[in-house]
Amino acid sequence: MAIFLKDLRPVYVIGVGWHRYQPLSETPYVALGLQAIRQALADARIAWPDVESSYIGTGRLGTAPGRPMLKHLGDTGRPLVHIENASASGSAAFRHACIEVASGMADVCLAAGVDKPPPAQRAKTGIDSLADDAILPFTHFALLTNEYAQKHGVKPEDIALVAVKNHRNGSLNPNAHRQQKRSLDEVLAGKGVSGTLTTLQCCPVGEGAAAVIIASEYAIKRLGTDAGRAIRIAASAASSERPGPHATVDAVITQATIADALQQTGLKPRNLDVLELHDAFTVEELEYVEAMGICEPGQAIHLLKEGAFDIGGRVAVSPSGGLIAMGHPLGPTGIGQIGEITIQLRGEAGPRQHKAAKIGLAHMVGVGAVCYAHILQKS
Template sequence: MINQQEQIIMPKSLKDLRPVYVVGVGWHRYQRLSGTPYVSLGLHAIRQSLADAGIAWTDVESSYMGTGYLGMAPGLPMLRYLGATGRHLVHVENASASGSAAFRHACIEVAAGMADVALAVGVDKPETTRHPVTGLSSLANDAIAFFTHYALLMDQYAQEHGAKPEDIALVAVKNLYNGSLNPNAHRQEERSLDEILNGRKLSGWLTPLQCCPVGEGAAAVIVASEDAIKRLSIDPDRAIRVAASAACSERSGLDWPVDVALTQVTMADALQQAGLKPQNVDVLEVHDAFTIEEVQYAESLGFCKPGEAVHLLKEGAFNIGGKMAVSPSGGLIAMGHPVGPTGVGQIGEITMQLRGEAGLRQHKGAKVGLAHMIGNGPMCYAHILQKP
């Protein structure tokens, strides 16, 4: 029995537990909806991650699958093609942050010593949009779309900081260039500023190339303990430490817009866990479903003051090879946003960067990377990876 006067102190960060490392990464290219079954998408990414780690499927002790649109328990018919091992499987649905949540819980299980090797996989084919039926009416149900919300944010940011449409559209110029270097990206074509700005207006300044494409795809990451790395003869020089995992959901008292306020809180928590400062981050992958998000989230990190991100963007500070490479994968704008895989894919990109294996996208000397993901506004995740 526990004395009621005794306090139970629970660890608040991964650093309070045993070390966790990313040892394998894999993708199926993000792409337009096709006739490819989701099972094939997911298996391709998982097999690639196993090969990257140099381990067998039977070495994986636990699996977490992030998905937003596939219905009940889609991992069961997918994973049985690898072999029915009877190991632990959890399905995670958390909107755009489904993959990030799957990765977080895989890390926690390994860090807690309940497994030595765990898989986090995201896979999706978002053919329809499903919203929960709450039974409560809203005056804005048919009036406000996602892009309208972000068009309003662009307008507010421009008025407060004197930014122009072409300033914020530079996010798309940069990320579409990065995507042209990424064989796993949905969009692989570089576009000029004029091409981006002259597209049809969806809402306010927003044009299609300033919004993320939502298609299909898969991403997989394998995490392991130090014991597993030694036992399975995994190359320790390619193992990347998960230094922090932070998560936050909507709460009262936050300033509008909530996703920006949540980002600031969650990123600060992750940095504190890892004992790092914003200036220590070499690679930042953010939830840039719309161009304005990258600008606001870079400022939320604390890398620069409010209103300064646009100026740094224009100077090339967020380019690959700049002060901090922001979304070298191409971000959601170019890499794409198939929902379930998105957060897992961010972890994979940062792992490649910290290993020095990102090829033409390589940010020289990268040692610290931060992955940020928003889930439908009220949820936020931040993970910091660090080269040992």
């Protein structure tokens, strides 16, 4: 019989931190990660020796990058785990940190993500493909954009409205890669990428870092952390690719994974106040809100136009700016989503605060083959 977080002892996010997501710079990844971790420790009001175990999510930095980063905080002899899971690397690191605290093996864990783009290189799987240079992620999602538009009778410019909303949200976020509002005309006039997709409808892949501190109730009391700012992690769900049409694998595993997370809590999609989604391309936001049951298939565009997904609307979708504006450095992305939801549920999100937010969901997929969903709830 499966055991869920709710069956174990309660776990909470008590600290969050970032280094702004940004274009590639000369800043060493060590400096990026340390800023986020130190900010999270300060936010939790604890010291580095209080952390009993660390999980580092990264997609591009190679073997064991956490060691040269964490040694600047001080050698403590505590366990250190590195996790690579494509776009979901940070989400996977967060999940395993939660499990360690929930199981009682530790009382305080760090989950951090950090990444920098490497020099251009081709992955070598050892398997020949006639389409290595033709079928790339943006090609796949350009085709899905056309399919969605034709299936539901909407225009490609309607789908681009996702980017308008998320650029507007990103303009309010000091940690976002893109911090400029964009009109629909500006989004559509951006450099063409594939099909009807322009650069402003695709996520920027730069560098950055994010970190969260996870703790048990015992640790919160022992360390004197402000329990009123602690946000409970109510559910954690993960899955991988299953049989079905390859073109829709992202939506299929999203539907199953989020349904699992909701079932763990007894919540319904209508109970969610804040969503942070894997919107690497505009059409993904529409597919995922429909897959999770926020609305019926084909209705997301209409709700988007009505402002239902705006900050202050029915449910705030990607108030951080999402991957499209917040950015997608890979390793930090899933952890940054947790940080955004945490400050939303605390009521500390400033100009992008969604009023009376109590329940949030973070969702990430990784190369279409893995999916993670976490539900956070204000106590």
